[in-house]
Amino acid sequence: MATTVTIRDVAKRAGVGVGTVSRVLNDSDAVRETTRHKVQAAIEALNYSPSPVARYLSRGKSMAIGVIVPFFTNASVVKRLQGIVSVLAGSEYDLVLFDVENTENRDVLLTNILRRKMVDGLLIVSLRPTDSDMEQFLEAAIPSVIVDASHPQLNSIVVDNVQGGRTATQHLIDLGHVKIGYISDFPDNPFNLSPVHDRHLGYLQAIQEVGIPYRPTYYREGSLDSQEACYLAEELLTLPDPPTAIFAYSDMQAIGVLEAARDLGLRVPEDLSVIGYDDIEAAEYLRLTTMRQSLFDSGVKGAKLLLDVMEDLLPQPQEIILPTELVIRSSTAMPSQ
Amino acid sequence: MATTVTIRDVAKRAGVGVGTVSRVLNDSDAVRETTRHKVQAAIEALNYSPSPVARYLSRGKSMAIGVIVPFFTNASVVKRLQGIVSVLAGSEYDLVLFDVENTENRDVLLTNILRRKMVDGLLIVSLRPTDSDMEQFLEAAIPSVIVDASHPQLNSIVVDNVQGGRTATQHLIDLGHVKIGYISDFPDNPFNLSPVHDRHLGYLQAIQEVGIPYRPTYYREGSLDSQEACYLAEELLTLPDPPTAIFAYSDMQAIGVLEAARDLGLRVPEDLSVIGYDDIEAAEYLRLTTMRQSLFDSGVKGAKLLLDVMEDLLPQPQEIILPTELVIRSSTAMPSQ
DNA sequence: CTGTTAGCGCATTCAC
């Protein structure tokens, strides 16, 4: 039957004590070769492998890393997660995935994970801990890294979104655009305020730098959803004096803008320039000009940093800033007139 | 300090025994109201929550569901996973994610997961267990469900890929195409043989049904990667007598075909019709005609089935067949001449 | 070097 074989069975079979078996399991050096072989033979014979759970209970380590992601349906989040998976798969840690879809959910999750010490390390994607969260963090003392958000007291992997927003807008300006619309994510999104704020700030800085006045009518906000962005873009494009270029907060939204243009019979880039942000895969297929932030790489870097922190317990919170890069494809060009 | 608060602390604080605390934790009915309140107060005061690990050890359940996915970078796999996440997030189970990138990896993983009983249930995506795996499955007796693959002895969620392949090809034929290329995944892919075989079979059936001879030159195979598919499509399209339509095994590959057409200055659908399979999100943006298989839904159904199996221990392996649907967009049309 | 023992935190009998 499937009657679990325990360390005791192995010990008996090998004619040794459980302590010895435990030693060879954790390859302690203090075991005679002959004994080690006997034990290993017994392990083979019994087809034994130790229970990670019991090990955890006894040792206080779960050998698991928790990954908290918001809106797992979001393309850029998935891309970051892929980076995380790629490094964790090669580690000895299991990856426990938590999806956060709303704020209540979020709080409960964080509290449980932290209090119960369910994991040895925590990777938080695109979510900024509140100040009250921080107490729990400090209390739980679980090594953590935030990807795409930051907190002074926590390790984080970020990009300079102000700069990114500036560069994107600057690209449009360089092309000769003056009437530049901006489609944003909700800035009061309870999850991850800074990137949406920063990117918009970059946009503002760029236009103000060259003396383009800010036109509130050119600003729209909605969720990270191409449908909704499409709708917002149509609003912008049917204005009496519509923008000749639109900067979208994310590629998903830029895709919505592209659809709006198509629906309205506008050619891109002849009649309308569109620039996105992220460089998700679809951006390439659609030949969308965008600000690339190394999504996958942010996951890789975050996971590696976490692993480091878990080993050395680096005392100082690190903040790694990843570069951002303008990728010019075929969705931006000079305004037609 | 972060000194974990245990059930014992709660018991002491409430002036009761640990047994009683345990009872209210698992809301056993056999507890007096007043006592229950005392205990709950203590729990609140101490900010206590039980350790899932200890609970597991004592009860034999890990409260975790393992999800094994191959090539986590694959868009359709991600989509299925999203469906799984959406239902598991609402359950009391944690989701432990395992990524399989090669066959050795795969075997080790499966063995470990099964032998160690790390999880209470297992969801396997797009991977078919070998016969030798099956021994382990039966031995471990862990409730399992396979999504997008099947095995007579295991629960599974599948689509009829032969039918899907037929329908896709038939659509091209109905449009008037005769010279129909096919770009496949590797059929000797060690992971998931049947869909790639089945879909091609559907293609063959469809053309033979109407008397179109099979032309081996119109067949190419490569990985599920748009780059590679692009290359293969260029081979097809630069043939002396090139196909007027191409059926790609997956949308990702169809996207590669689209790129090849663009590189070659071919208009889609005027000069070339392209049909994909899956209906991933990008397919919509690109207005790609494709065979939709409800990726997300397959994850949802799989997770739900697993949950059911874990509760009732349905003895009979279920096989749920999901429908497939032709989605006509703008990448297919009549051949130009 | 190696056997024995005492927990890890909780669920579960078993008496009271």
Next chain:
DNA sequence: GTGAATGCGCTAACAG
């Protein structure tokens, strides 16, 4: 109803 004792499988500290 409720408290005390036992065990889940393993590690670690302690003798020998």
